[in-house]
Amino acid sequence: MTEAEFIAALRRLPLHPGALGIADDAARLGGFVVTTDTLVEGVHFLPDDPPGDVAWKVVAVNLSDLAAKGAVPEGIMLNYPLSGGAWDRAFLAGLNACLAVFDCPLLGGDTVSLPAGAPRVLTVTAFGRDAAAPARSGAQAGDHLWVTGCIGDAGAGLAVARAGEGPVALLAAYRRPRPRLAEGRVLGPIAHAMMDVSDGLLIDAWRMAVASGLAVTIALDQVPLSTAYRAYAGNDPLRAATAGDDYQLLCALPPDQRPTGVATCVGAFAEGRALALTHRGAPVAVPERLGFEHRV
Amino acid sequence: MTEAEFIAALRRLPLHPGALGIADDAARLGGFVVTTDTLVEGVHFLPDDPPGDVAWKVVAVNLSDLAAKGAVPEGIMLNYPLSGGAWDRAFLAGLNACLAVFDCPLLGGDTVSLPAGAPRVLTVTAFGRDAAAPARSGAQAGDHLWVTGCIGDAGAGLAVARAGEGPVALLAAYRRPRPRLAEGRVLGPIAHAMMDVSDGLLIDAWRMAVASGLAVTIALDQVPLSTAYRAYAGNDPLRAATAGDDYQLLCALPPDQRPTGVATCVGAFAEGRALALTHRGAPVAVPERLGFEHRV
Incomplete structure (x- = not known):
């Protein structure tokens, strides 16, 4: 089964x-x-x-x-x-x-x-x-989607580990992830929904949308990429957003909550049941593989 | 290591x-x-x-x-x-x-x-x-050693499983052990020390004695053996007492506590650091293998 x-x-x-x-x-x-x-x-x-x-x-x-x-x-x-x-x-x-x-x-x-x-x-x-955060299922239409830290470093770090050479910072992101405990304390009380990004930004955002009965749109150009990631993998937010092991936090916040410095706004929830991607406002095709499915 | x-x-x-x-x-x-x-x-x-x-x-x-x-x-x-x-x-x-x-x-x-x-x-x-029982380390010199249920059925059941035939009751004791939850509620509040018998009566009694800084003597003729065990393995309390997977409870009780019907008295603690065995009062050599060491 x-x-x-x-x-x-x-x-x-x-x-x-x-x-x-x-x-x-x-x-x-x-x-x-x-x-x-x-x-x-x-x-x-x-x-x-x-x-x-x-x-x-x-x-x-x-x-x-x-x-x-x-x-x-x-x-x-x-x-x-x-x-x-x-x-x-x-x-x-x-x-x-x-x-x-x-x-x-x-x-x-x-x-x-x-x-x-x-x-x-x-x-x-x-x-x-003292858990203060909601379930992943509480997002509301009109909420914005925020993510902590940078996305894709761990996925690039896995490639470095497999290749046997590459930037140490990326390897460290893969091998020694830093759970976002402090950010969770800040975001938990103001979020409508929260979860961690373990299998990839796209798949986990989609799971939050499904659990909440909503559609979600992600602006790929807003996905936070580290300098190390850009130097290694280029400006490739789609690769970053479909790689796993980030262990960042993903949350749905009402529009009046803007915790800049703690997280980055990468999308929004709306009525519906779709996952949509954009780049500078233009639609982008959703890839077949959203992330690491075996680790659902 | x-x-x-x-x-x-x-x-x-x-x-x-x-x-x-x-x-x-x-x-x-x-x-x-x-x-x-x-x-x-x-x-x-x-x-x-x-x-x-x-x-x-x-x-x-x-x-x-x-x-x-x-x-x-x-x-x-x-x-x-x-x-x-x-x-x-x-x-x-x-x-x-x-x-x-x-x-x-x-x-x-x-x-x-x-x-x-x-x-x-x-x-x-x-x-x-609502845990009411003491640690395994609280036995006192003069306490008696009590054990619930029968010993050795599961070990004989393992032999049945390996042989592919034999008494169903013994096989069931090995495959579907019944944790002694009700007995634990009765014995916990009156015991000085308590633990379960998972690796064998001898090795677990010895562990209780070591943890309590005491010697323990076990009367092999008092070890409770089931009718099914005796029919299958003979009157062999040493084999029963060195077999694992019993999941009975072992406890140290002061001499004035005698919970007959719930457990059986099989030995006593004394000052010292030894494990001794007797059969109808006569000393019996302690075997090299006391139980399943890999599951300590």
Whole structure:
């Protein structure tokens, strides 16, 4: 069965009220938001990615979900497959760095052994408090679409990692994403809808529109691109907007909210059910691939 | 690095106060206890185990940790590798049954794809409330050692699964363990120490003794064996007490607490640092293998 079919089947199981119908990106439990993400070697990270970067990433992708809830990290649980050697030590060093940088302590976890040659599968479950952000489904017609930071750096960084050479800044964006926790605290209370950009700006904006029952138009010329990205990939906002692993925040804001300096306005919501792209006001064809579908 | 070394390294990371020093079987978060366990195909379950039984087991082993805290299940998160076919559907049926039987709703989770041929890795994180039980480290000299249910059925059931024939009751004990939630609620408030028996009665009793800084003696002739076990494996309490997957509860009780009908007294704690075995009062040599060490 497909992932969508599986999730539809999960919705027919006994659900906790805090599961929010398995429709949101995080669950609610007591005063906490809870989120979990699994990374698989060869699927979500490369077998030769440095172990410390894998540690960083498995924590960061979860903290990004907390950021999208406007939450403050409370702690994480880690499910870890022991390798038995240098990989474990390097992983721990990266884990230590990430937990320190994002002020997120370890709560517990589990370690297992994998059969020889099996790809590593790592899970983190993250807990946040004081979540102030709405679901992804709350966008209203007339809202503007805003995104934090720059888009496309991580996707370019994946190309750098695969090529074995290229700008370090892009590689770092891919390997050590920085969840937008502070921005989430600012944007959460004023947003109508919020989520993180994990699979690509276009696909995630489209998901927000679908969840909200709206159409969305994205102005490609407004998509924020870094100097490093432009130098590496050229002025190619469509490539940037269909690449994954940004871990920026995407939100729907009423037009009178303009948090410049925290985010960039890249589009708008309207009545309807369409995804439209423009460049300097002119229509642009929507590409077949909007982002990384396997990570929906 | 070994698992013990890895866990020692985790203790040097930034820890949440609720992590309890990564020394207990569950963390504390707000009013909840949190525990997580990962099952690996080929390590913790057999590749030809029915998918519905795998679903049951990955939930049940976590609920057993809640039972050991005297907690009431609040909900679970599931991290699941999609197979894409009948396996998924059968898994969901078993999951539904287990959640219904133990009145434990789904909170959320994550699905991933694995590379072709990779062993399945499944994680459940479980939340419980109203936990009334002590840590495994609180046993006192003079306490008696009590265990719920019967020991060894699941180990014999594993032998049945591998042989492809044998008593269904033993197979069910291995494939669909029943976490001792009700017993945990009774024993938790009166116990000095409590934990579940996942790797074998001897090794888990020894862990409780070590955590409590005590010696423990186990009377093998008192180990409760089921009629089905005796018929299949003979009157062999040592084999039963070194087999895993029982998911019974083990607790240290003061001598004036005698919860007959809920548990069976199988030993006692004393000053010292030894594990001793007796049979009808006579000493029995301690075997080299106390249980399933890889699942410590």
